[in-house]
Amino acid sequence: TQLLEQSPQFLSIQEGENLTVYCNSSSVFSSLQWYRQEPGEGPVLLVTVVTGGEVKKLKRLTFQFGDARKDSSLHITAAQPGDTGLYLCAAGGTSYGKLTFGQGTILTVHP
Amino acid sequence: DAGVIQSPRHEVTEMGQEVTLRCKPISGHDYLFWYRQTMMRGLELLIYFNNNVPIDDSGMPEDRFSAKMPNASFSTLKIQPSEPRDSAVYFCASSWTGEEAFFGQGTRLTVV
Numbered sequence: 006t007q008l009l010e011q012s013p014q015f016l017s018i019q020e021g022e023n024l025t026v027y028c029n030s031s032s033v034f035s036s037l038q039w040y041r042q043e044p045g046e047g048p049v050l051l052v053t054v055v056t057g058g059e060v061k062k063l064k065r066l067t068f069q070f071g072d073a074r075k076d077s078s079l080h081i082t083a084a085q086p087g088d089t090g091l092y093l094c095a096a097g098g099t100s101y102g103k104l105t106f107g108q109g110t111i112l113t114v115h116p
Numbered sequence: 117d118a119g120v121i122q123s124p125r126h127e128v129t130e131m132g133q134e135v136t137l138r139c140k141p142i143s144g145h146d147y148l149f150w151y152r153q154t155m156m157r158g159l160e161l162l163i164y165f166n167n168n169v170p171i172d173d174s175g176m177p178e179d180r181f182s183a184k185m186p187n188a189s190f191s192t193l194k195i196q197p198s199e200p201r202d203s204a205v206y207f208c209a210s211s212w213t214g215e216e217a218f219f220g221q222g223t224r225l226t227v228v
Contacts, residue, residue, distance in 0.1 A: 047209070049219070104215060106151075
């Protein structure tokens with residue numbers, strides 16, 4: 006059974022700071038997704054990374070897939086209060102369609 | 117498209133009662149997932165379907181849980197009998213690829 010480990014679990018920062026969230030595993034993935042979840046809502050897909058070493062940017066968010074396709078990171082530049090939420094990584098692993106999630110990182114950005 | 121639709125949004129029931137959660141996936145999506153989310157255990161995959169067929173139900177906690185997908189536009193998750201430890205938010209999600217999921221708003225279940 007694949008295991009996705011996210012760190013840190015909690016992150017509390019001031020507006021304008023930068024931060025990085027990590028997603029690690031011992032398994033190799035065909036692709037990896039990042040989601041953001043707000044209270045009372047379901048997770049919303051932010052990005053999918055597919056190629057080892059791939060870097061994708063979404064405004065102030067930068068996503069990177071490790072060269073070996075076992076890990077990924079999410080970097081937020083100049084965080085804003087609107088970035089507050091639960092960030093989740095997910096992957097299908099070796100069993101296609103069995104989409105499992107990491108435990109998530111709860112991010113709080115204070116004004 | 118209206119997205120994934122779940123009902124009800126909130127359910128409060130007494131221990132021992134049967135609970136049925138409903139989901140309408142996005143039209144054209146071949147995969148449907150049921151997840152349970154709690155603070156302690158995070159987002160757990162309970163079961164997923166491909167083309168209406170259950171593929172992996174290893175995440176279903178006990179025989180009290182069952183899920184069906186009678187057609188491409190409808191699925192149910194049933195708990196019978198319900199117990200207080202089943203209290204959680206249950207999400208349904210659908211996917212075209214099996215690797216990018218679109219979630220409903222969830223059903224918050226409270227068993228008292």
